[in-house]
Amino acid sequence: MRKINTFLPKLKWFIIGCFAMYCLVQYAPGKQYVKESLRNERVWPLWVHRSLVKEKEDEENSALGVEFAPMGAPPFFVEEVMTSSPIKLMERLKCRARINEPPKLILSWNAGHSQANLGGCPDWNCRLTHDKTKLARADAILFAHVDTTLNRTVNQYFVHFSQESPVNSKAPVPYADFFNMSLGYRHDTTFSSPYGYTVKLARRSHRTGEIVDKKRLEGKIKGAAWFVSHCDTNSKRESYVKQLQEHFHVDVYGSCGKLKCQRGGACENMLDEQYHFYIAFENSVCKDYITEKLWNQGYRRDIVPIVMKRAIVEQLVPPKSFIAADDFNTTKELATYLHYLMRNKSAYAEFFEWRREYKVVFLDGAHHDTLERPWGFCQICRLLWEEPRPVLSISDFNKWWDSSCEKDGELTNRLLGDEMVS
Known part of the structure; x- marks a missing residue:
C-alpha cells in the first residue's frame, strides 16, 4: 500500500509532462513559418543587431x-x-x-x-x-x-x-x-x-596618444583664412570681418577677396600647414543653420574654426572645438585672444583634444553610404x-519657417556696437 501511494504522484507528474510535450510538438509553428516570418520583416540591419x-x-x-x-x-x-x-x-x-x-x-x-x-x-x-x-x-x-x-x-x-x-x-x-x-x-x-554632424565615439573607438601633429602646429605662422563667394549677405558677416582685420590678419579667398584657391584643390592644404583659424560665418543667422564650410574646412582640417554665434552650433559640434565671435565684446578683444593662442601653442593644441572622444562627419552629397x-x-x-x-504635421509652417532667423545684420550690429568700419 505504501508503494502504491508513492508511485501514484510520480505517475501523475509523468502524465502531465507527456501532455505538455505533446502540446509543444502539436501546436508549435513549423520551420517554414519561422523562415517566412524572418524573411517578411527586417527589423534591424545586421551590423546594428x-x-x-x-x-x-x-x-x-x-x-x-x-x-x-x-x-x-x-x-x-x-x-x-x-x-x-x-x-x-x-x-x-x-x-x-x-x-x-x-x-x-x-x-x-x-x-x-x-x-x-x-x-x-x-x-x-x-x-x-x-x-x-x-x-x-x-x-x-x-x-x-x-x-x-x-x-x-x-x-x-x-x-x-x-x-x-x-x-x-x-x-x-x-x-x-x-x-x-x-x-x-x-x-x-x-x-x-x-x-x-558630430558623433560621440564609443569607448572602443577613443583615440590615445598624439591627437594632432605638433610639428605642424608649431609651423603655422598665419592668422585666419576665409573662403567666401557671397560678398553682401543678410548677416553682414563681411562687415564684422572687415572690422576684425583692423586688429588681426585675415586672408580672404574667393570672389570677395584678392586671393584664389579652387574649391577642393591642393591649395586647401595650406589650412593645415599655415593658418591657425578658419572663419566659418553664415550668410544669415538662423536656427541650426550652419555653413557647410564649418563641417568641411573647419573640422576636416587641422585648424580651429571661428563661428558667429555660439548658441547655433554648441549642441551640434564637439565641445571646446571652436571659437565664437559673440563671446567677445569687441573685435579687438577677439583679436587679442587669437594672438594669445598663436603665441601659446599648447593652449592652441587644446582645441583638438575633442578628437579623442568625438568625430565630425561631413556629408558632401556625393558619397552615399552608411554615414x-x-x-x-x-x-x-x-x-x-x-x-x-x-x-505628423507642422501646424503653422509659415511661422515655423520664417520666424527662425534674425533680422538682417542684427547680430553683427550688436557685436560691433560702436566700432566703426573704416
Whole structure:
C-alpha cells in the first residue's frame, strides 16, 4: 500500500509532462513559418543587431556602440549622435522594412535627387522617383517649391526640402499645415538632412596618444583664412570681418577677396600647414543653420574654426572645438585672444583634444553610404515603414519657417556696437 501511494504522484507528474510535450510538438509553428516570418520583416540591419547582442553580453560596458563603416575609410563605433532632436541613434537605425512587400515610394516633385540618395539604406526597401504619374501611389512627396495644385491623400506625407535658410529660400504655403514635415538643416523636425554632424565615439573607438601633429602646429605662422563667394549677405558677416582685420590678419579667398584657391584643390592644404583659424560665418543667422564650410574646412582640417554665434552650433559640434565671435565684446578683444593662442601653442593644441572622444562627419552629397543612414532620405524611408504610420504635421509652417532667423545684420550690429568700419 505504501508503494502504491508513492508511485501514484510520480505517475501523475509523468502524465502531465507527456501532455505538455505533446502540446509543444502539436501546436508549435513549423520551420517554414519561422523562415517566412524572418524573411517578411527586417527589423534591424545586421551590423546594428550584432552591436546590440554584444551590449547585452557585456553590461559593464554600456558604450560598445554601433559600427559605422564608410566607404574607403576605417570603421568606427558610435555611442550617440549630437543633435537637439529627442530621436536617439538606435531609434534612427531601427527600420521595420518588409522586403516581400512593394517598396515605399518617395516622389521628388521638384526637388531633384535620385535613388542614390538612399544609398545609406539600400536594405530598407524604399524607392525614390521623379515620375509624377506615380503621385497617387507615392507615400511621400518632396517639394523644393510649393505646388498649390496638389492635395495629399490621408496616407501621404508632404515634405518640404531646403538646405538654404528662409532668408534665401522662401516657401509660402496655401494653408497652415500644408507640410507634414521638413527635410533640411533644422534639427527640430521629424528628421533632418544636415551638411554634417558630430558623433560621440564609443569607448572602443577613443583615440590615445598624439591627437594632432605638433610639428605642424608649431609651423603655422598665419592668422585666419576665409573662403567666401557671397560678398553682401543678410548677416553682414563681411562687415564684422572687415572690422576684425583692423586688429588681426585675415586672408580672404574667393570672389570677395584678392586671393584664389579652387574649391577642393591642393591649395586647401595650406589650412593645415599655415593658418591657425578658419572663419566659418553664415550668410544669415538662423536656427541650426550652419555653413557647410564649418563641417568641411573647419573640422576636416587641422585648424580651429571661428563661428558667429555660439548658441547655433554648441549642441551640434564637439565641445571646446571652436571659437565664437559673440563671446567677445569687441573685435579687438577677439583679436587679442587669437594672438594669445598663436603665441601659446599648447593652449592652441587644446582645441583638438575633442578628437579623442568625438568625430565630425561631413556629408558632401556625393558619397552615399552608411554615414547617411541616421539622416535625410533614409529617415523618411524608416518612417514610411512604421505601423501605424505616425500622424505628423507642422501646424503653422509659415511661422515655423520664417520666424527662425534674425533680422538682417542684427547680430553683427550688436557685436560691433560702436566700432566703426573704416
